[in-house]
Amino acid sequence: MQRADPSSLLDLRRLSVALGPPGRRVTVVDEVSLSLSPGRVLCVVGESGSGKSVTALAVMGLLEPGRSAVTAERMMLDGTDLSQLGEAGWRGLRGGRMAMVFQEPMTSLNPVFTVGEQIAEALRVDTGLSRPAARERALAALREVGIPAPETRLDAYPHELSGGMRQRAMIAMALVGEPALLIADEPTTALDVTVQAQILALLGELRTRRGTAILLITHNLGVVAETADDVAVMYAGRIVERAPAAVLFRDAQHPYTLALLGAMPEGASRGEALSPIPGRMPAPGTAPSGCRFAPRCPFAGSDCAETPPLRAVGKDHDVACHRAPIEAAA
């Protein structure tokens, strides 16, 4: 369910983000609408530079105000209007109702504190728990994310952990505040394939056990196949197709989605990055008017100079293409 839905946990309508100093801003996220319900996994997929991370940072309130302009018709998290939040409001939500894990845990963990200290500190700041109680909660969080010998790991420094363990520790840190929404931005990209599968399985368990809604950002269709309930495909700052995952893999209709799927090796279920599609995605501010994929699209015609709206082609299935439905090659 990705169309505007007031009952959803996260409801974004026509979210746009422009980056850069005032007067020289370029739009990098262009009227993105998404909605995510509790216990669901929504994957946002697209090539590098398509605006996935900036979308996530806007939802988390992590874009520097002087260097960004965020506008939206609607930007709601669980009854809270994100567009009206001040800095204190954002801080209250982050580590509370929403949390984020990033691709490279080493850059988000502080090297001079132990894993346990960092998790406990995150907790103490927003709950005022005593030190021993916070340590107990940190231990429970490490246990929940499947870190072996958690009592020992609590007193380890980040560099003493493997990449996979660090990512688990990051997820533990995100979970101690019991977020309703977890945003994971390429959480497995830096990990080898086996560990990647374990981390994806962990995210899947969390949503089942806790009912956490997960917004999972990836450039990897294997990850999508493994985890997604719903998928939104982004290209050059816009959503070009969205559908339940099963529908997308069976009945993709946007030429860009088809190209991505065609690039996925037969039988691959994980670990395969997208193969290049001829041509390049336009840099922000340099896209042609109309359909941004048209210069790379084998089906493009003169009507593609008009921006194609996202339109329904099936139940919960929307496509922004004048030519859709395009039949997939057998």
Ligand SMILES: Nc1ncnc2c1ncn2[C@@H]1O[C@H](COP(=O)(O)OP(=O)(O)O)[C@@H](O)[C@H]1O
């Ligand atoms: N701080 C920034 N200032 C200016 N442009 C940026 C900044 N961060 C990202 N961008 C640009 O915004 C676009 C979208 O970036 P991003 O959301 O990181 O893409 P993705 O996560 O899909 O790879 C890219 O063209 C990128 O170069």
Ligand SMILES: [Mg+2]
């Ligand atoms: Mg990114």
